[in-house]
Amino acid sequence: MTKIAMLGLGSMNGAVLSGLLASGVSAEDVVGTSRSAESAQQRSQQYGVTVLAEEHDAAANTTAAAQADVVFLGVKPHQVVDLCAEIKEALRPHTVVVSVAAAVTIAMMESALAERQPVIRAMPNTPMSVGAGVVGLAASSAVSPQQTQTVAQLLGASGSVHVLEEEQIDALTGVAGSGPAYTFYLAEHMAAAGVEMGLDPELAADLAAQTVYGAGKMLIENRGDNDVAQLRRNVTSPNGTTQRAIETFDAAQMGATIRAGAQASAARAAEITAQLQG
Ligand SMILES: NC(=O)C1=CN([C@@H]2O[C@H](COP(=O)(O)OP(=O)(O)OC[C@H]3O[C@@H](n4cnc5c(N)ncnc54)[C@H](OP(=O)(O)O)[C@@H]3O)[C@@H](O)[C@H]2O)C=CC1
Numbered sequence: 001m002t003k004i005a006m007l008g009l010g011s012m013n014g015a016v017l018s019g020l021l022a023s024g025v026s027a028e029d030v031v032g033t034s035r036s037a038e039s040a041q042q043r044s045q046q047y048g049v050t051v052l053a054e055e056h057d058a059a060a061n062t063t064a065a066a067q068a069d070v071v072f073l074g075v076k077p078h079q080v081v082d083l084c085a086e087i088k089e090a091l092r093p094h095t096v097v098v099s100v101a102a103a104v105t106i107a108m109m110e111s112a113l114a115e116r117q118p119v120i121r122a123m124p125n126t127p128m129s130v131g132a133g134v135v136g137l138a139a140s141s142a143v144s145p146q147q148t149q150t151v152a153q154l155l156g157a158s159g160s161v162h163v164l165e166e167e168q169i170d171a172l173t174g175v176a177g178s179g180p181a182y183t184f185y186l187a188e189h190m191a192a193a194g195v196e197m198g199l200d201p202e203l204a205a206d207l208a209a210q211t212v213y214g215a216g217k218m219l220i221e222n223r224g225d226n227d228v229a230q231l232r233r234n235v236t237s238p239n240g241t242t243q244r245a246i247e248t249f250d251a252a253q254m255g256a257t258i259r260a261g262a263q264a265s266a267a268r269a270a271e272i273t274a275q276l277q278g
């Protein structure tokens with residue numbers, strides 16, 4: 001069985017772990033770490049895995065990493081290189097280091113790890129936690145096809161896996177890594193509109209959530225026959241209610257704004273990379 005370490009068990013690594021456990025990975029094969037003891041206890045209860053807290057045990061990350069075949073780094077981007085340096089000596093040569101951090105390049109990680117340590121730069125999204133995620137992977141030259149397949153298989157149980165050139169990861173971040181937030185933002189405003197029109201807040205939130213879920217399900221299930229624009233047109237009766245809504249969105253240039261937002265996310269990733277490179 002593949003032994004897994006999750007170093008930094010917050011929103012993103014937590015979502016990855018939920019997916020791994022749901023896909024049949026045994027909790028006994030996973031050790032997590034967090035900074036604070038409080039968070040370690042909470043996450044341990046939540047997932048049923050051992051979680052070591054750096055606050056209580058300075059060797060938490062190295063202990064977890066030493067036992068692992070795959071190490072997921074789930075700390076903030078500015079912490080990743082230091083974490084690589086911290087675990088460098090504990091890693092075995094075959095252990096694959098998988099970072100989920102935005103903006104941290106393979107080269108940055110390699111600079112703090114042993115020569116030829118296999119490194120994968122991943123960009124998942126939080127719907128991994130419900131088995132409906134997206135993850136992009138870019139592998140260093142030290143990663144064997146078998147190791148890429150192992151990581152892709154681990155993550156593939158929680159979403160669709162796309163092996164890309166590293167140069168494409170920022171674009172994937174702009175569309176899919178940050179993407180769930182755009183959809184939640186849409187749902188927030190749909191629900192708020194319902195409340196403004198007199199609906200009970202709970203009902204409005206349910207209507208927005210179920211509508212986003214149903215539309216997403218149609219996008220996945222009907223995409224072969226209809227492109228997205230056709231699915232939209234199917235809702236839009238000539239001179240009906242939806243047409244008026246879409247005209248309102250177009251007048252506010254919402255399409256261009258959404259594209260600008262996704263591009264701003266990708267540009268921010270590149271900006272953080274430049275900042276980290278000093
Ligand atoms: N959130 C998202 O949707 C996505 C996030 N990412 C990437 O995931 C990474 C983590 O983000 P996110 O999960 O949102 O952040 P969180 O703040 O939710 O999680 C960070 C985790 O790191 C832990 N931590 C901090 N310092 C250490 C340390 N020295 N050793 C071990 N653990 C430590 C924290 O512990 P404690 O709780 O005790 O402070 C916490 O569990 C980022 O690099 C981000 O770019 C990528 C794709 C999507």
Ligand SMILES: O=C(O)[C@@H]1CCC=N1
Binds near residue numbers: 173177
């Ligand atoms: O907002 C962020 O920086 C992270 C990366 C992608 C999603 N969340």
